[in-house]
Amino acid sequence: MIEVSCLTHRYGGSDGSDGNGVSGSDGDGDGAATALRDVSLRIPDGEFLVLAGANGSGKSTLVRHFNGLLSPDEGTVVVDGTPVGDDLVAARTRVGMVFQEPRDCFVAATVARDVAFGPENLGLSREEIDRRVARALAAVNLAGRGDERIDRLSGGEQERVAIAGALAMDPDHLVLDEPFAGLDEPARESVLAHLLDLQEGGTGIVLVTHDLRDVLDHADRLVVLADGEVALDAPPASAADALDDLPIRRPERC
Numbered sequence: 001m002i003e004v005s006c007l008t009h010r011y012g013g014s015d016g017s018d019g020n021g022v023s024g025s026d027g028d029g030d031g032a033a034t035a036l037r038d039v040s041l042r043i044p045d046g047e048f049l050v051l052a053g054a055n056g057s058g059k060s061t062l063v064r065h066f067n068g069l070l071s072p073d074e075g076t077v078v079v080d081g082t083p084v085g086d087d088l089v090a091a092r093t094r095v096g097m098v099f100q101e102p103r104d105c106f107v108a109a110t111v112a113r114d115v116a117f118g119p120e121n122l123g124l125s126r127e128e129i130d131r132r133v134a135r136a137l138a139a140v141n142l143a144g145r146g147d148e149r150i151d152r153l154s155g156g157e158q159e160r161v162a163i164a165g166a167l168a169m170d171p172d173h174l175v176l177d178e179p180f181a182g183l184d185e186p187a188r189e190s191v192l193a194h195l196l197d198l199q200e201g202g203t204g205i206v207l208v209t210h211d212l213r214d215v216l217d218h219a220d221r222l223v224v225l226a227d228g229e230v231a232l233d234a235p236p237a238s239a240a241d242a243l244d245d246l247p248i249r250r251p252e253r254c
């Protein structure tokens with residue numbers, strides 16, 4: 001369970017820092033820009049949640065709190081009963097994160113070496129690491145391709161390597177930030193199909209996207225952010241009317 005309570009995040013500010021060493025933009029009078037304001041959300045294990053919203057609405061900022069990449073200015077984020085900041089390793093083990101443009105995040109030249117990187121840092125035995133890598137690659141249909149160079153894979157295959165890397169940590173929740181960006185339709189369908197398989201196997205999915213085509217039919221829940229606040233939190237079926245008023249791309253219907 002991921003529990004977000006009254007979370008506020010500001011970038012920048014009078015000290016010129018946002019905790020990541022990034023200078024902030026203006027917005028609150030003291031030089032701070034409020035990216036999230038009083039956000040509360042409970043994400044149960046196994047749920048497929050779609051997080052949508054316009055550019056700049058705060059989606060990436062929110063999910064970066066789930067595994068401690070950012071720290072709250074106000075409020076708390078608790079994963080499985082433990083505040084994220086109290087045990088970053090536990091949070092990063094339980095919440096796997098796949099970022100937009102995964103090619104910037106690979107740490108090794110070949111598929112299996114990259115997927116093994118996370119488990120290696122957990123200090124697991126070689127046997128357990130190999131088992132996890134094999135299982136993660138099988139889950140994204142890349143079994144037997146561990147020795148291939150990542151830079152020779154297609155965008156969709158690279159996305160699946162990134163997902164495998166997160167899966168090898170054996171997370172309860174997999175968070176994907178715009179995983180379909182830059183993918184053509186077959187690759188998009190393939191990645192989505194693998195996500196659905198994973199959810200069927202018990203992994204919770206948090207899918208950050210502003211493109212809702214195909215995904216809403218499969219999701220348990222749709223949360224929409226607008227200007228750093230929760231504008232909608234509902235099962236997709238009952239959200240259809242509200243979507244008309246929100247700045248996101250609706251699913252196309254025949």
Ligand SMILES: Nc1ncnc2c1ncn2[C@@H]1O[C@H](COP(=O)(O)OP(=O)(O)OP(=O)(O)O)[C@@H](O)[C@H]1O
Binds near residue numbers: 012054055060
């Ligand atoms: N490192 C940063 N420094 C300063 N401001 C930032 C930083 N990162 C994000 N912001 C600002 O915080 C707000 C929320 O950004 P965020 O990236 O979370 O939105 P988003 O919904 O994920 O957008 P997108 O769909 O474009 O990825 C925006 O106004 C953005 O300009």
